[in-house]
Amino acid sequence: MTDPVHRPEQAAVRGLLRAVDEALDGPVPREWKEAVAAVPRHRFLPDRIWLENNEGGYGPCDLPTDHQRWFEAAYADAPVITQVNDGQAPADPADAWPSASAPSIVVRMLRDLDVRPGMNVLEIGTGTGWNAALLAHRLGPRHVTSVEIDSDVSEQAWASLNATGLDVDLICGDGSLGWPHRSPYERIISTCSVRRVPWAWIEQTRPGGIILTPWDNPLLCWGLLKLTVERDRAQGRFSPHSAFMLMRNQRHDLRIFRDVVRDDHVPKESATTLPPWNITGDHWEARFALGLRLGDVWTAWEDEPDVDGVAARLWIATTDARSWAAVDHDGEQHDHFTVWQHGPRRLWDEIEAAHHWWEQHDRPTPDRFGLTVTENSQWAWLDRPTCPARALDHKESR
Numbered sequence: 001m002t003d004p005v006h007r008p009e010q011a012a013v014r015g016l017l018r019a020v021d022e023a024l025d026g027p028v029p030r031e032w033k034e035a036v037a038a039v040p041r042h043r044f045l046p047d048r049i050w051l052e053n054n055e056g057g058y059g060p061c062d063l064p065t066d067h068q069r070w071f072e073a074a075y076a077d078a079p080v081i082t083q084v085n086d087g088q089a090p091a092d093p094a095d096a097w098p099s100a101s102a103p104s105i106v107v108r109m110l111r112d113l114d115v116r117p118g119m120n121v122l123e124i125g126t127g128t129g130w131n132a133a134l135l136a137h138r139l140g141p142r143h144v145t146s147v148e149i150d151s152d153v154s155e156q157a158w159a160s161l162n163a164t165g166l167d168v169d170l171i172c173g174d175g176s177l178g179w180p181h182r183s184p185y186e187r188i189i190s191t192c193s194v195r196r197v198p199w200a201w202i203e204q205t206r207p208g209g210i211i212l213t214p215w216d217n218p219l220l221c222w223g224l225l226k227l228t229v230e231r232d233r234a235q236g237r238f239s240p241h242s243a244f245m246l247m248r249n250q251r252h253d254l255r256i257f258r259d260v261v262r263d264d265h266v267p268k269e270s271a272t273t274l275p276p277w278n279i280t281g282d283h284w285e286a287r288f289a290l291g292l293r294l295g296d297v298w299t300a301w302e303d304e305p306d307v308d309g310v311a312a313r314l315w316i317a318t319t320d321a322r323s324w325a326a327v328d329h330d331g332e333q334h335d336h337f338t339v340w341q342h343g344p345r346r347l348w349d350e351i352e353a354a355h356h357w358w359e360q361h362d363r364p365t366p367d368r369f370g371l372t373v374t375e376n377s378q379w380a381w382l383d384r385p386t387c388p389a390r391a392l393d394h395k396e397s398r
């Protein structure tokens with residue numbers, strides 16, 4: 001007979017698995033259904049989580065005082081924020097990145113990782129420990145190593161894993177270095193996104209092994225990259241899933257007026273017919289492609305800048321903060337925009353050319369793109385490795 005104490009949990013798990021089934025493009029494989037049922041997600045969440053509030057922001061939800069909402073969040077197919085602002089004061093919910101990923105993306109990644117019992121797997125970004133626990137349930141004791149950079153997060157994951165009795169080797173450290181002591185791995189799965197795939201991961205993976213990682217680009221955080229490791233390189237394709245927090249040591253903290261635009265800059269003026277919003281907002285596929293093509297370009301909207309006749313301005317800059325462009329919308333015309341460009345690169349010209357390239361190639365979606373990584377470089381390609389979309393690690397060459 002079912003233990004009545006566990007009935008709400010079992011019902012919640014069944015509901016969650018139905019939701020995950022619907023979210024995936026195919027049923028959840030039996031082995032991962034069993035893992036999700038055996039490893040309760042709520043046991044991996046801290047007492048305080050952060051949930052969306054009615055004002056479009058986030059507010060704390062505490063287990064002792066708001067048990068129902070907390071428990072529902074644990075079994076919804078949605079990410080849960082367990083730490084804001086990397087655990088630093090002020091605890092600003094505006095800086096909230098989900099730390100417990102949505103169950104459907106967790107299961108999708110585990111399914112795509114294509115693991116079998118006995119494989120040696122490294123996870124980067126332990127977070128709550130739930131993903132590591134699911135892997136350990138499937139692979140058995142001492143087959144999973146997980147690296148987390150944040151010591152508080154790592155400690156909490158250690159306590160949760162200990163309580164469930166699952167044997168995972170937890171390391172508190174920088175996951176971009178992998179963990180050579182337990183290598184070689186058959187699989188590496190990262191649950192934080194990367195802009196550059198660390199070579200250490202490739203060195204620590206057996207030839208034929210798989211590296212699965214969410215992708216990030218300064219233009220857009222989106223895409224899942226699945227690489228197969230070869231003797232001197234790793235190569236593979238993107239799929240249009242997932243947006244994960246960026247790995248800590250690959251982040252840039254840039255502000256347009258603090259770091260890029262100076263009073264003594266004299267930008268060149270021109271005009272464009274390409275609406276600036278075609279490379280921002282919901283145009284994810286264009287942004288993804290442009291991100292791969294341009295590599296190091298980010299954008300920021302400024303509404304109602306203090307400039308006559310300008311309703312909104314799109315700022316564009318390189319991550320080295322040396323080149324910038326601005327595109328002005330007067331609030332009325334939709335086919336004429338004033339452009340300002342400064343620095344060694346003409347960024348709006350590059351964006352227009354990249355957008356044209358994307359259209360000429362039938363607006364390719366992320367699954368037409370791939371990435372090759374060697375020890376000293378990585379480059380994106382379209383359709384096949386011999387057709388570079390553009391070297392990602394170019395230096396200022398023009």
Ligand SMILES: C[S@@+](CC[C@H](N)C(=O)[O-])C[C@H]1O[C@@H](n2cnc3c(N)ncnc32)[C@H](O)[C@@H]1O
Nearest residue numbers: 125126127128130131148149175191192247248
């Ligand atoms: C989306 S969360 C991980 C979710 C987790 N796998 C789970 O099951 O809950 C991403 C984690 O990556 C960690 N992280 C960020 N940069 C890192 C790095 N350089 N090395 C290791 N972990 C990192 C973050 O602290 C965060 O806990």
